[in-house]
Amino acid sequence: MSQPPERYPLHLWIVEENHPLVAAWQARMLARRLHFSLADQTALATAVLEVARNIVRYAGRGEVIIRPYDDGVEVVARDAGPGIASVELALTDGYSTGHSLGLGLPGAKRLMSTFEIETAPGAGTLITMRKFPRAR
Amino acid sequence: MMNFSSIQKLDNLLLVSVPRDLVDDEVIQLRRDVLNAIRQYKSQIILLDFSRVDICDSFFGRFIYGTSQMTRLMGAKVIISGLQDAVIETMVELGMTLPDVDAVLDLDDALALSRSLRSAAVPPLAAGQDDDE
Ligand SMILES: Nc1ncnc2c1ncn2[C@@H]1O[C@H](COP(=O)(O)OP(=O)(O)OP(=O)(O)O)[C@@H](O)[C@H]1O
């Protein structure tokens, strides 16, 4: 049932279009192991999917690292892509340079318990986010 | 194994079973298939069934939104159904409220809606427009 803890941290390359789906699934698996509610599992998996799809779309390639953190899950998403000029704008609902809905980053921030982003133009993007199960 | 969606005609509904995982190419293909099927069957309601989907991120949101726009231009209407509770909760938190898209709980409700539409004999174009108010 429970897998060996040395499995984590889990490093996942995000290179191909289906890799974000794999990362989201892995995050859900860890959350399930930690007895997250279905809603919390889904929130975490969705946030992972958002940041990982951004890596594919805007940076081309990168990495997602998933590990337990206290009673929750920590996810690091990093790439060496173009970086983000204005984090404030990128975290605004509806802002998108990719002709999309612009919900990914602000949505991921809302879905997670903590969300930090380190980025600069030309310096890639590093997102560290954690999800702790909500009291039921 | 690829996760093919299926499109079926059901009454005057077009039932589109949305695959669990979607990537760009598949979205484009799925939309084309939907448009072809609308033309072929003259369907007025396109039911996007999400019961297989357990994560609905903004990419899905874009898919739903884009499909509903295209469908509207063909005089038909997209309705979504089968969203799981946890998925609904996440969509709302994500900010994906899809104000222009109607939803029904399940296939039964969709069929009832489709029948009421048909008995009202609304011409397809009017049916696509009257959801603006
Ligand atoms: N890893 C990244 N590298 C470079 N730029 C990024 C990265 N992630 C996000 N961005 C920038 O931040 C903007 C906002 O991202 P966000 O995910 O919120 O919206 P989106 O991807 O444009 O649309 P959606 O996620 O709703 O489909 C993007 O349009 C892009 O300009």
Ligand SMILES: [Mg+2]
């Ligand atoms: Mg995005």
